Amino acid sequence: MDSKKLTKDKFGGFVELLSKQKLYVPQMVGETLRFAPVSSKDEVDLVFSNTVVPPKSVLFPQTETLYEYEAGGTELIMPEEPEEKVLLGVRPCDARALTIVDKLFSWDIDDPYYVNKRENTTIIGLACQEPGINCFCTSLGGGPASTEGIDLLLTDLGEGYLLQPLTEKGEKLCQDAGELLVEAAGEDRQAAESLHQEAAEKIVRKIEVDTIPQKLEELWESPLWKNISDACLGCGACTFLCPTCHCFDIQDEMEGFEGRRCRVWDSCMFEEYTLHTSGHNPRPTRRERTRNRVNHKYSYFVKNFGTIACVGCGRCIDNCPVNIDILDILSQVVKEAI
């Protein structure tokens, strides 16, 4: 299907159409921007850099009930089937990140909780025009208008949006939008193209990643890891806000006679993460934990799934309280003589 155009006076109508399903858009929750359900069309404002919490939080929520039960009972109360969702305004890096998380949750067996939600969700991407200072998506095969993981890509042309349907879900949305849309003209497509180009040129941070997986294996015992992790506080800001981090813990929580089994985000930066019942911890210090975080993204995941589990969104850099900078680590890895 060819590209369409949505003029901004029709945007309200488009949002209304999307609201027939459960619509999530970036919104201020407390003091930060994250994806949250829309309750009225007035809340939709697509002018933002990127959300602090990535959209993975909708498909892989921080706390998810797997089932509920009663003390002494034998019946499991399963959660309701997920409803159809639309995520509007997903940045291309975060959409790519979902394709990475997909690999994990459909690895040996499909994780029903994630996969069902994922299948029932339409991702409407929004091309970046003002990348952040720590963005480095172009080094990882992405870009400000990368299409991976996106069903329908929007580009803000000023007076309207260019809509590029990329999958059947995207095409269906365009069909449903019907008269709200017009056929995009050649100059609209050109305008979008040059906006994408301009945005890519604004990305200043770069890294050559080809040699990193191999290098990491060789640097296992390098003093680098101690030096990098000296300042680490061991908090979970980098991992919780990472769009590809997907580790979770499973907890049984009883309140009175009612219990639930739930999964919650976990972080390899926490001491508890690898702590054995015996008291032994195979990753006893922040050195091993930092080494694991980098290795998981740039080595283990590559071996298991053939792709680096980082999309260059820059959140871990932006949010580290002590300026531990993944690009700084990677450039040291690249430079390190073996």
Next chain:
Amino acid sequence: MVDLEKLKNVAKETVSREDVKYLVGWRQGTYGFRVSPHFMTKPEDADKLIFSPLCVNNLATYLTLAEKLPVPRGEEPDTRKVALMVKGCDSRAVVQQLIEKGIERDSVYVIGCPCQGVLDLEKVEEKFPGVQSPVDVQWGDDKFIINLPDGTQEVPREELLAQKCLNCRYPNPVISDVMLWEEVEAWGNGEYADVKELEAMDSQERWTFWQEKFASCIRCYACRNACPMCYCEDCVLDRLNPQWVFRSNNISENTVFHLARAFHLAGRCIECGECERVCPMGLPLMSLNRKLAKEVREKYAFEPGLDPESKPFQSSYRPDDQEDFIL
């Protein structure tokens, strides 16, 4: 005034001492206005040291954060000192740790850096957005001198001063083994204007306010881990048996987490503001801590982190302590 040459020389001498393990100071970060804690083990590392209005991190947290692994059989534990650079507020954390016997006096070598107030990262990044290359910032008379890639800017001090510094009464380290330069004059009066705003709300308004804040907490524990006074080896939040706080992220559990932390800090928080600074979700955590600090100061004329020989707040009972809140 800041003397970088002296700072580097003292650092070189200090790490060369036989009784010093390593030194923790500050270095320029990898981008913009960020700095990073700098761990030095040899004199050459001193070249990277800085002391500027960007040095906001309270490094005292590293005294208790260092992991203590079991000493292999036949080896002696390393009992050498950790050398630490401190501003006035940071030094109070060292003193409070000494009061609580969290650390021993001869385990630390304190290098005092009298401070004229640090920058509020959020304010400066908002004023000068999109600055990628590392920026050098200096103190001027009543202003900050900011050397941006496209020229130098001077900004009045009040405009960019960190919240915790606006009302600072302890800009000079209250404990030190060596003081790097002359002390500065304190400017704050220690009033709690921000707390009074919250106190003016009725309880329903206040509950709504905090509910909204706690709901957005992601429980990354950056606040706890950055806090120099949160150094329990076995944190109540991590316990699994009994499990006092569920791992589920919801208003109820998040509220328990934040209130537990706040109460554990009553009479101990030295108001360095690190919890609030490191919070990726922008929670105003210092409002909780300052409310309790205010109560402790006004009701019991007690301030933590000033005299290493004093007793902790909870064990400093006096017969004339106020007790009108006891039913």
